Amino acid sequence: MSGLGTYSPGDSLLHRLPAGAKLLLLVAAALATHWLDRPWRVAVALLLTGVLYAAARIPPALLVAQVRPLWWLAVVLGAFQWWANGWRTAADVVGVLALLVLLAALVTLTTRTTAMVDTVVRLCRPLRHVGVEPERIGLLLALGIRSVPVMIGLARQVREAQLARGLGTSPTAFAVPLVVRSLRHADALGEALAARGVDD
Amino acid sequence: MPLIELAGVDHTYGLGPSARVVLRGLDLRLGEQRVGVIGANGSGKSTFARLLNGLVLPTEGTVTVDGLDTRADGRAVRRKVGFVFTDPDAQIVMPTVAEDVAFGLRRRGLDRREVDQRVAAALAAYGLADHRDHPAHLLSGGQKQLLALASVLVTEPEVLVLDEPTTLLDLANSRRIADVVDALPQQVVLVTHSLDLLAGFDRVLVFDDGAVIFDGVPGDAIAHYRKLVT
Numbered sequence: 001m002s003g004l005g006t007y008s009p010g011d012s013l014l015h016r017l018p019a020g021a022k023l024l025l026l027v028a029a030a031l032a033t034h035w036l037d038r039p040w041r042v043a044v045a046l047l048l049t050g051v052l053y054a055a056a057r058i059p060p061a062l063l064v065a066q067v068r069p070l071w072w073l074a075v076v077l078g079a080f081q082w083w084a085n086g087w088r089t090a091a092d093v094v095g096v097l098a099l100l101v102l103l104a105a106l107v108t109l110t111t112r113t114t115a116m117v118d119t120v121v122r123l124c125r126p127l128r129h130v131g132v133e134p135e136r137i138g139l140l141l142a143l144g145i146r147s148v149p150v151m152i153g154l155a156r157q158v159r160e161a162q163l164a165r166g167l168g169t170s171p172t173a174f175a176v177p178l179v180v181r182s183l184r185h186a187d188a189l190g191e192a193l194a195a196r197g198v199d200d
Numbered sequence: 201m202p203l204i205e206l207a208g209v210d211h212t213y214g215l216g217p218s219a220r221v222v223l224r225g226l227d228l229r230l231g232e233q234r235v236g237v238i239g240a241n242g243s244g245k246s247t248f249a250r251l252l253n254g255l256v257l258p259t260e261g262t263v264t265v266d267g268l269d270t271r272a273d274g275r276a277v278r279r280k281v282g283f284v285f286t287d288p289d290a291q292i293v294m295p296t297v298a299e300d301v302a303f304g305l306r307r308r309g310l311d312r313r314e315v316d317q318r319v320a321a322a323l324a325a326y327g328l329a330d331h332r333d334h335p336a337h338l339l340s341g342g343q344k345q346l347l348a349l350a351s352v353l354v355t356e357p358e359v360l361v362l363d364e365p366t367t368l369l370d371l372a373n374s375r376r377i378a379d380v381v382d383a384l385p386q387q388v389v390l391v392t393h394s395l396d397l398l399a400g401f402d403r404v405l406v407f408d409d410g411a412v413i414f415d416g417v418p419g420d421a422i423a424h425y426r427k428l429v430t
């Protein structure tokens with residue numbers, strides 16, 4: 001596992017900026033991509049993003065790790081756009097996609113989950129009037145983030161067991177135990193949450 | 201030491217034809233500082249452990265900790281009784297180390313500085329200070345269990361119940377967890393299959409098919425358990 005989507009400790013300006021402000025800026029940037037309709041503008045925006053990463057002292061390898069999972073999507077999307085609308089549009093679309101992912105990743109890399117969760121809880125506070133518990137949403141968010149590596153670990157274990165038993169690549173031999181293990185994990189997690197006083 | 205009392209406790213899982221009695225006739229007063237629980241797979245140890253903090257409510261009888269009933273005062277009991285599970289991955293609920301330790305302290309009316317101080321102290325005490333901001337999933341199995349332990353102990357429970365905390369660990373890490381537990385001033389109830397962890401315990405319960413069939417000092421209890429197997 002790379003450092004994909006996890007907090008990268010530091011004390012740069014970006015690290016110290018409140019989570020709410022960063023989320024707001026992210027939304028603003030997403031809206032602003034509307035004006036990125038020429039390849040050179042996209043290039044400038046990507047360059048600026050690179051500068052932001054440098055300012056946050058994120059090592060270049062970690063920057064690359066954020067966009068690597070996108071590689072195939074970018075190739076397919078780019079090829080299609082090139083064929084349909086020419087290379088300019090292709091460059092625009094792929095560039096903006098990478099830009100958005102990089103910016104979103106920059107927010108996660110420089111913000112502790114707790115800070116993010118607190119902000120979401122605050123934003124959801126008005127929903128209390130319609131019966132939504134903001135604390136629950138926050139917890140759900142944290143658990144979701146925590147569950148990604150756990151699920152990847154479970155999948156790897158199932159895969160290894162499958163290979164060890166010579167079951168080849170049968171999808172059922174993979175899916176069934178994975179679902180069973182996930183449910184068992186969810187049970188255990190629920191129990192642990194209760195033990196740690198979540199329902200009290 | 202707090203006093204844990206079980207009076208006339210039976211426990212049945214399931215209803216109707218699929219009902220299974222997994223604990224029967226438990227009448228116990230546990231006031232010792234170190235209580236061990238051993239017994240075969242499926243003999244009811246985990247169910248017993250879960251009774252002590254109200255995760256499982258007995259179908260018959262009552263369980264109290266210092267007079268607090270797990271059924272009526274579950275919340276107060278869980279504040280008193282910390283629980284450590286076998287698999288730390290299920291117990292760690294926050295993505296990074298320090299955040300998980302802080303998780304147990306929320307809603308305790310502590311201000312931010314106090315939370316930070318307590319978290320830092322707990323991380324230092326269990327050798328996790330260097331991993332403060334690391335993602336929990338990058339820790340080794342032993343470190344994860346230390347984190348689970350730290351996250352529970354930071355809430356300062358009066359009793360600590362551990363359900364096979366070393367089963368997934370290698371020898372060195374088991375030793376490490378055992379040393380941490382040994383040094384605790386709290387009352388400890390330890391369920392384990394590693395019989396050597398029980399040396400120095402005040403009292404050991406041997407479970408068989410849902411009942412306590414032996415209750416005594418570790419040496420005698422272990423001898424009794426071994427005889428059961430052979």
Ligand SMILES: Nc1ncnc2c1ncn2[C@@H]1O[C@H](COP(=O)(O)OP(=O)(O)OP(=O)(O)O)[C@@H](O)[C@H]1O
Pocket residue numbers: 213214222239240241242243244245246247248
């Ligand atoms: N949630 C449940 N629903 C139904 N039956 C259960 C449940 N949990 C445990 N049991 C059953 O209750 C019995 C006692 O289980 P328990 O987990 O307490 O045993 P244990 O002594 O901890 O065993 P082990 O050493 O394998 O951990 C077992 O037969 C088990 O199948």
Ligand SMILES: [Mg+2]
Pocket residue numbers: 245246247363
């Ligand atoms: Mg058990």
